[in-house]
Amino acid sequence: MKSDRLPYSLLALGLALLLWGSYWGLFLAPAEAYMGDVQRIMYVHVPTAWNAMLALTFAFACALLSLFRGDPVWDARLEGALEVGVTLSALLCMQGAIWAKPTWGVWWDWDPRLTTTAVLVFAFGAILALRQFVDDPVKRATWSAVAAIIAYADVPIVYFSVKWWNSLHQTQSSPETVSRAFHWPLRINAFGMLFLMSGLISLRSRLALLRREEETAPPLPGRTVDRWGDARSLLMAGPAGVISGGWEFVWAAYGVTAVILTGYAVSVFARYRAQRRRREAVKR
């Protein structure tokens, strides 16, 4: 068993950077000229977007390696990257909806990026569900790798079809020119989120490896497997009620981010600890 230090140091570093970047973005950075304070949501929203896509791209790479090498380690990484990627994408949709309400007047705008992200949540979330229902670890690894490759190849087609479909109805103009004053909190949060994501993927992959170890071990009396554990962690929390005004939306977006990320990290940690305890018990 490798040392536990790496994921925890990544998580601590990520958390520290996120707190620093968010403090800067919330209290030190100037308000934006048109959107006012609501624009501060960008400091969590954009890093979440980058890292969600990065996690899913990593999942695609893991799927290829798992399929062609057949190494369980890559399958475990695929599971970790999928779960973290889906959680971040779901969080991204919530942040997007909270930001859309005060700026565009609607919670959900059929913007290609937003819609594609929602499709991604369901496409990759379904693979996590598939993993829950296949008992044979080898088949589970192959099938989820195949499904992940197909889902990833589908992303550009979904994006362009939605873009095309939407452009025939309305065009959404949102100039994405980011002023220099906004760069630093954005960068710090992007790296914070990157470290947090890496730490979570690493911890979650270790959990997957431990579970696989338990599955492939000879059966023991009184063994129970929490099959719904993964699905449960994806159904946590949601944004607060409908509020109009600037800061309320900012707090809602940061609150959702904090709740989802903390809740998810705690759930991964708790499942990891439980699995390790079970392993210790088996050893004894």
Add this chain to the structure above:
Amino acid sequence: MSPLAAALRKDLLLQWRTRAQVVAVFAFGASALLLFSFAVGPNAGVLREHAAGFLWLGLLLSSTLTLAESFHAEAEHRALEGLLLLPASARSLYYAKALANALALAALGAGLVPVMVVLYDAATPRIPALLGIILLGSAGLSAPGTLYAAMTSQARARQTLLPLLLFPLVVPVLLAAVKATGLLIQGDPMGQVRSWTLLLVCFDVIHWSLCGLLFERVVED
């Protein structure tokens, strides 16, 4: 007879022998079309406007029944393992099955068109173009659908898993097919049907080649 032709003959024969199932799926699709109209009310103009969407949603919902059943015979008594022992590549088995499913779905779609015309007053003079769109859309549903059906036929909770995996993936098929069909029904002054058809063709080409490549991995032990 090539392995592909032999496998296709087997799959079409299977479809023919389970034609009671085909009729039941058609009845399901037609009842879905009837129910959709209750969602928007009896306004003829609104119904006609949404006819294409309803047709494709009806076909999409029915397709999960057809696809989920398509590997039923192979999953029973481990017949798939027997098939894999034959001197035919897994790829030809996949393409035969996907082709048979695409034809079955296209026939189902073509059967639902008269229901749509009667219920929503959504006729179009361009029948061959409409059938072409239905064939392309069915091919788009069947390529990933057949691959996922092969997986889920061996998993627990397969009735839930297949639509869960398939629906997000075929969003482009649904968008393009609904748009193209809607333009055929309501008129196409800008000539946009061509672009949507092209999108369907792109989706089909990508998924038919990718799923054909990956199928071997899915069924090998």
